[in-house]
Amino acid sequence: MNFESELKKGNFLISECVHCKKIVWPPSEFCNQCFKEVSWRKSLYEGKIIEFSKQNNNYFCLVEIENTIKVMGKISSGIPNVGQHVKIERCGIKDDNYYFEMSLI
Amino acid sequence: MPKVGIASCGITKFTKDDSKIESVLLKSTKNLFDNSPNLSRNDIDAVLVSTNNNSKYLSAILSEMSGIEPKIAHSIESLCNSGTNAIVSAYSYIASGLADAVLVSGAERYDSPGQILEWDNSRGEFKHPIFWASIFTKAYKREFSVTDEELAIVPVKNHKQSQNNPNALSEKTYSLEDIINSKKLTDDLRLLDCSRPCTGGASILLASENTCKKFTDVPIWITGIGQKTTSAGFTKNMSFSSMESTQIAASTAFKMSKCNVKDIDVAEVHDAFSVCEPMALESLGFTDKGKGIDMIKDLHATNNLKINPRGGLIGSGHPLGATGIAQTIEITQQLQSCANKRQIANAKTGLVHNMSAAATSSTVLILER
Numbered sequence: 415m416n417f418e419s420e421l422k423k424g425n426f427l428i429s430e431c432v433h434c435k436k437i438v439w440p441p442s443e444f445c446n447q448c449f450k451e452v453s454w455r456k457s458l459y460e461g462k463i464i465e466f467s468k469q470n471n472n473y474f475c476l477v478e479i480e481n482t483i484k485v486m487g488k489i490s491s492g493i494p495n496v497g498q499h500v501k502i503e504r505c506g507i508k509d510d511n512y513y514f515e516m517s518l519i
Numbered sequence: 520m521p522k523v524g525i526a527s528c529g530i531t532k533f534t535k536d537d538s539k540i541e542s543v544l545l546k547s548t549k550n551l552f553d554n555s556p557n558l559s560r561n562d563i564d565a566v567l568v569s570t571n572n573n574s575k576y577l578s579a580i581l582s583e584m585s586g587i588e589p590k591i592a593h594s595i596e597s598l599c600n601s602g603t604n605a606i607v608s609a610y611s612y613i614a615s616g617l618a619d620a621v622l623v624s625g626a627e628r629y630d631s632p633g634q635i636l637e638w639d640n641s642r643g644e645f646k647h648p649i650f651w652a653s654i655f656t657k658a659y660k661r662e663f664s665v666t667d668e669e670l671a672i673v674p675v676k677n678h679k680q681s682q683n684n685p686n687a688l689s690e691k692t693y694s695l696e697d698i699i700n701s702k703k704l705t706d707d708l709r710l711l712d713c714s715r716p717c718t719g720g721a722s723i724l725l726a727s728e729n730t731c732k733k734f735t736d737v738p739i740w741i742t743g744i745g746q747k748t749t750s751a752g753f754t755k756n757m758s759f760s761s762m763e764s765t766q767i768a769a770s771t772a773f774k775m776s777k778c779n780v781k782d783i784d785v786a787e788v789h790d791a792f793s794v795c796e797p798m799a800l801e802s803l804g805f806t807d808k809g810k811g812i813d814m815i816k817d818l819h820a821t822n823n824l825k826i827n828p829r830g831g832l833i834g835s836g837h838p839l840g841a842t843g844i845a846q847t848i849e850i851t852q853q854l855q856s857c858a859n860k861r862q863i864a865n866a867k868t869g870l871v872h873n874m875s876a877a878a879t880s881s882t883v884l885i886l887e888r
Contacts (some may be wrong), residue, residue, distance in 0.1 A: 415568055424745070439641070440640065440641060440752060445651065457539055462521040463662075464759070465654045465657055465658045466654075467650075467653040467654060467656075467657050467705045467706050467707045467708075468705060468706040469653075469704070469705045469706075474650065474653075474707070476654050476754060476759070483641075484641060484642075484643050484754035485642075485643055485644050485754060486641070486642045486643045486645045486650065486654075486754065488644075496636070496661070505641075507643070510637075511643065511644045512641075512642070513643050513644045514643050514645050
């Protein structure tokens, strides 16, 4: 299963090593600890804000998902706080870049 | 380990010129030859080119244009710390006996493709370096209760210091108000907090102990090397208010050189953005965590040039592939007591800190007279 082809459809998949039982990030066919093949599953689509800043009127933040994966994305509305929980509302690939749009929980 | 030293240097002015990369490489190499009357083309065993430019086969091209027929010729790329990576490779060739004298030439154009790491998709649509710099700045300010006004002292100091560097891109000084009132890129970063991409070249000749002495009366020895790469992706950093790779690289370099941070008389640190200077000073061990700004305030108030005497990346400009080499040239000139108005009296031991991609990789060099 190709991570990017699913992301294009708006699905955020996570690669997990069958052997180590650990999340492999960035997404890869092989575990970065043991090189065994990974399995793919849907993300919980939830994370927590590690840090954030603002450009013009738009907040962008660094979010940790499932205590492992960190990505940067947009906050759709509201004022974020560090440690606050967020939901990934939308994700995909636009102009060759991944994008993640989160809402505050 | 056999001694490896710096035998000669050459540099160009850092500009916004639309020059061909080959021409930039050739200019600093020519300057190096001009500075070393005893150097002949046959003395050079290896030519290493440091750049992020997409042109191919540049070391062979530079060799041909310079009339050198080296045994070893290739390029080295590692984003912003390509320059010190090339110096470490040159050191290794000499220490292993594969080469006796190595020319390292770094160059970049103002429009370098090395400014954005396209691979790092975990940054989402926020791939430009201003976004990792904003996260670093916000995290640093939050953790240590530092203000924008305090961080603005870094560009004030470094632009001031660059006015004594004839090769610097910056041509003026700025006040704290100028920095604070400069264009707001994000809530946590202003235009004058940033080092600027530019066109520039820097070359250095490394050689074994005896060969070094043929070309200079004052060889400078590379006595410590530390390198660490913790990841490629910005978001893999464990801390956003300190530089883990820098801390590890510094510890390795100090151990190799058998000296410690108190022995350092002068240092070039990688101030890609304002916040990077205090973070680097803390991670290198010059001061405690959160105290970097206090040290910078004190240096600025007393006109002490110890940190970034040539103006750092913010004052000098940041031609990626040339930066680490230009930093090493500055420390070399300081230890040779030929840094003119930038000279730190009686400098005997110096440090170079050069890093890449939000401190995911760092090189630390210790240089001694």
